[in-house]
Structures are given as C-alpha cells and as structure tokens.
Amino acid sequence: MSSASLAVPRHAHPDSVRIAALSAAIALNLAALAVLMRPMAPALVEQVQRVSAIPISWITPKKEVPPPPIIDLKKPPQPKTPPHTQAVPRPEPVPAPVLTTSDDGTVPAPPATPTLAPPNVDTSAPVEATLAYRATPLKYPPQALHSRLQGQVILKVLVDESGVPQEVTIEQSSGSSLLDRSARDQVLKGWKFEPAMVNGHAVRAWARVPVTFNLNEL
Numbered sequence: 001m002s003s004a005s006l007a008v009p010r011h012a013h014p015d016s017v018r019i020a021a022l023s024a025a026i027a028l029n030l031a032a033l034a035v036l037m038r039p040m041a042p043a044l045v046e047q048v049q050r051v052s053a054i055p056i057s058w059i060t061p062k063k064e065v066p067p068p069p070i071i072d073l074k075k076p077p078q079p080k081t082p083p084h085t086q087a088v089p090r091p092e093p094v095p096a097p098v099l100t101t102s103d104d105g106t107v108p109a110p111p112a113t114p115t116l117a118p119p120n121v122d123t124s125a126p127v128e129a130t131l132a133y134r135a136t137p138l139k140y141p142p143q144a145l146h147s148r149l150q151g152q153v154i155l156k157v158l159v160d161e162s163g164v165p166q167e168v169t170i171e172q173s174s175g176s177s178l179l180d181r182s183a184r185d186q187v188l189k190g191w192k193f194e195p196a197m198v199n200g201h202a203v204r205a206w207a208r209v210p211v212t213f214n215l216n217e218l
Contacts (some may be wrong), residue, residue: 138189
C-alpha cells in the first residue's frame with residue numbers, strides 16, 4: 001500500500017489558547033473604556049441640562065394690515081357759463097394834447113375843442129374846455145432869476161365869451177410862491193384866449209394852462 005492511500009485528512013480545530021487570549025484582550029479594552037467614560041458622564045449630563053434650559057419662544061406671525069379704502073374722487077361741478085351778451089362798444093379815448101414850448105418860454109395850449117352841451121343844460125354856467133390862447137412873452141421875476149428858481153405852474157383860468165381871462169387860480173404849484181404869483185398875474189393881465197363854443201355860441205369856460213419858468217430858455 002502506498003503512502004498516499006494511507007494518508008488521513010486533517011481538520012482545522014480552533015486554538016483554545018488563541019481564543020482565550022483574544023477574549024481577555026477584549027475584556028481589558030471594555031474595562032478601560034468604562035473607566036474612561038465615568039468622568040465624562042456628569043459633563044454630558046450637564047450639557048444636556050444646559051441644552052434643555054434654553055428658553056423656547058414661539059414667533060407669532062404679524063397680522064396682515066388691510067389695504068386702505070378706495071376713495072372715490074368726484075369732479076367739482078363746473079361753473080355755469082353766463083349767457084353771451086353783446087359787448088357795448090366803448091368810445092375811443094381822446095389823445096392828450098402835446099405841449100410845445102415857444103421861444104418866449106410859454107407853453108401854448110392846443111387848438112380849442114368846442115364843448116357841446118345838451119339843450120336842457122344852463123349855458124350861463126362856465127363849462128370845462130381846452131382853449132387855445134395867445135401868450136405874451138413870459139417875464140422872469142428878477143428875484144427868482146437871482147435865486148435861480150425854476151418850475152412849472154398849472155393855472156385854472158376862467159375865460160369869458162370874448163376870450164378875456166376873468167379869474168386865475170393856482171391848481172398846481174411850482175414849489176415857489178414867487179413863481180406862482182408871477183405866472184398868475186401875467187396870465188390874468190396879458191393873455192388872450194379863444195372862447196369856448198356851445199351849440200354855436202360862445203360861452204364862459206374854465207381852462208387849465210401850464211406856465212413854465214426855465215432858466216435854460218432865457
């Protein structure tokens with residue numbers, strides 16, 4: 001018989017010594033782990049307590065604000081248009097007369113404008129009119145000339161039916177009583193006017209006359 005036929009197969013059996021050594025090592029490791037975990041247990045408990053002591057507050061959602069009400073804006077009532085009325089034509093204004101200074105220092109009035117009075121008006125009362133006049137050379141008062149006085153006087157002259165001054169009053173002063181008196185006296189004594197005409201007849205009238213004293217025109 002050969003050696004091959006006599007060989008008996010061998011089965012692997014666990015080594016009891018080896019198993020015992022592994023078991024002892026695991027037990028030692030567990031024991032060491034348990035020892036290490038003991039000091040950490042109070043700390044873990046304290047951390048758990050701290051976590052549980054954190055206050056929890058609930059966040060309440062904000063209330064929704066309702067939208068503002070819609071305001072209905074009404075248009076104000078339109079003013080009523082007044083009925084169209086035909087415009088009454090206004091009389092055109094009469095342009096003011098242009099005054100020019102003559103060589104003798106006087107200011108002649110513009111041409112006379114006859115004033116027509118209604119039939120029921122009493123023509124014996126003086127009317128207001130713009131009268132043309134013929135002025136005598138204006139004499140400068142010596143005292144005013146010496147004091148270098150100058151200015152313009154507005155006189156109101158009452159003229160009769162023949163054009164002769166009857167009354168002279170000072171309507172606007174020149175600023176110098178000396179010039180005012182001189183202008184009044186010279187117009188009253190030496191000037192001649194065209195009479196005012198009403199309905200084709202000469203009537204008495206009041207006329208305004210400017211008298212200018214100017215040193216540059218001497």
